[in-house]
Amino acid sequence: MLQTMTDRHRRQKLLPWLREDAQQRIYDSTVLIARVGGLGGPLTQSLAMAGVGRIVFYHDGDLLDEDLHRMVLMDPDGVGSPRAPQARASLERRSFPGARIQGFETRITKTDAERWMREADVAIGAAPTYEERLMLNDAALAAGKPFVDAAMYDDECHLLCVHPQRGACLRCLVPEPPEWRADFPVVAAVSAAIGSLAAYQVLRILAGTDEAVPWGELVRLDVAETVMKKTRLAPRPGCPACAARRVRHA
Numbered sequence: 001m002l003q004t005m006t007d008r009h010r011r012q013k014l015l016p017w018l019r020e021d022a023q024q025r026i027y028d029s030t031v032l033i034a035r036v037g038g039l040g041g042p043l044t045q046s047l048a049m050a051g052v053g054r055i056v057f058y059h060d061g062d063l064l065d066e067d068l069h070r071m072v073l074m075d076p077d078g079v080g081s082p083r084a085p086q087a088r089a090s091l092e093r094r095s096f097p098g099a100r101i102q103g104f105e106t107r108i109t110k111t112d113a114e115r116w117m118r119e120a121d122v123a124i125g126a127a128p129t130y131e132e133r134l135m136l137n138d139a140a141l142a143a144g145k146p147f148v149d150a151a152m153y154d155d156e157c158h159l160l161c162v163h164p165q166r167g168a169c170l171r172c173l174v175p176e177p178p179e180w181r182a183d184f185p186v187v188a189a190v191s192a193a194i195g196s197l198a199a200y201q202v203l204r205i206l207a208g209t210d211e212a213v214p215w216g217e218l219v220r221l222d223v224a225e226t227v228m229k230k231t232r233l234a235p236r237p238g239c240p241a242c243a244a245r246r247v248r249h250a
């Protein structure tokens, strides 16, 4: 258990939902996240700064100069080097003393997701591919844990918080991974916006003060129009991820 050795988090503990007990739960928590790039980078940075005790992430590939316009955890001197160690070093500098950061230089696999969800309190999808995000969705529900999914394209963002026991999941919405465009349009102001919104929901979940979390609702943020809308999703009959959840909680 991490101890409150400093008052680094004093100002955030002024929030009514984030008192001492809630902060302690955040210190004691573990999150699993796929990708710490343009969206996952600011998301994970917010979690580290807020005092999350253990962050496990997966992010493959070497840093390109063209990554630096959006990937806040990367080092401009690290172009040509693997991205995961740079992100880990950046998160360690920002973390609460005693926090553990584990970064893997590969893309997450089904085995990884299932293994870590035995320990993690929340799974977080911040990857551009549906393969990775659906893998986390399935592993989280099979383990009886919540899953927070965030994504963006151009000026539009989406956020979905999947409850461990009820409501629709990401696979209800997207049964199989569609084709996607790797070279998608992105500006950091948009990817960081949805990353921050997702980080807030993760903190509410970890704090145990999740009454306001929009479970099972698809949150759409149109940054160009400055409009945010929520739509409650209907669980899809026959969804295998929801079926696994029902078996677990039967």
Ligand SMILES: [Zn+2]
Binding pocket: 168, 169, 170, 171, 172, 173, 235, 236, 239, 240, 241, 242
């Ligand atoms: Zn489902």
